[in-house]
Amino acid sequence: MKIHSLLPACVALATAFASLHAQAHEPGAHVHGVAELRVVVDGPQLQISLESPLDNLLGFEHVPRTDVQRTAVRQMARTLRDAGDVFAPTAAAHCRLTTVRLASSAALGESIEATPADGDGHADLDADFSWTCDAPQALAGVDVDLMRHFPNLRRLKVQVAAPSGQRALDLLPGRRSVTW
Numbered sequence: 185m186k187i188h189s190l191l192p193a194c195v196a197l198a199t200a201f202a203s204l205h206a207q208a209h210e211p212g213a214h215v216h217g218v219a220e221l222r223v224v225v226d227g228p229q230l231q232i233s234l235e236s237p238l239d240n241l242l243g244f245e246h247v248p249r250t251d252v253q254r255t256a257v258r259q260m261a262r263t264l265r266d267a268g269d270v271f272a273p274t275a276a277a278h279c280r281l282t283t284v285r286l287a288s289s290a291a292l293g294e295s296i297e298a299t300p301a302d303g304d305g306h307a308d309l310d311a312d313f314s315w316t317c318d319a320p321q322a323l324a325g326v327d328v329d330l331m332r333h334f335p336n337l338r339r340l341k342v343q344v345a346a347p348s349g350q351r352a353l354d355l356l357p358g359r360r361s362v363t364w
């Protein structure tokens with residue numbers, strides 16, 4: 185009986201995630217200084233997807249040509265793969281990072297998956313992060329420190345789909361908390 189009463193909420197969340205995903209791929213989303221973050225809370229799972237112009241993270245959007253640029257790519261990948269420096273879910277929820285996937289339409293090498301390029305000279309980074317939380321009932325939000333690590337990023341457009349509902353908010357350099 186308990187399982188049955190939970191089912192509609194799961195279906196609603198899956199639908200919300202699908203519609204968030206569709207919105208994020210509308211054309212015209214590539215604006216330097218701005219990135220999009222989608223946060224989905226589903227039972228013990230926390231998923232965060234970042235879609236950002238590469239310029240926000242590297243200062244360029246092409247195949248790295250110099251040692252300085254190759255180092256910038258390595259540092260970006262290390263910072264994002266570590267994830268603990270940029271995302272802090274509610275500590276009491278005891279969330280463990282399970283997967284990080286990085287993909288870009290610019291061929292960055294390293295362990296960053298290549299995706300088809302748009303051919304307009306611009307390129308994005310898509311990053312997906314997943315956590316499993318041991319005490320999901322305590323999970324009330326996540327602090328996001330992306331802008332401290334990547335100062336070219338000035339605004340994060342955040343969409344949240346959580347059991348308590350959906351919401352949209354903007355993070356700015358002085359505002360880093362997402363709650364639900």
Ligand SMILES: [Zn+2]
Nearest residue numbers: 237239306307
């Ligand atoms: Zn661009």
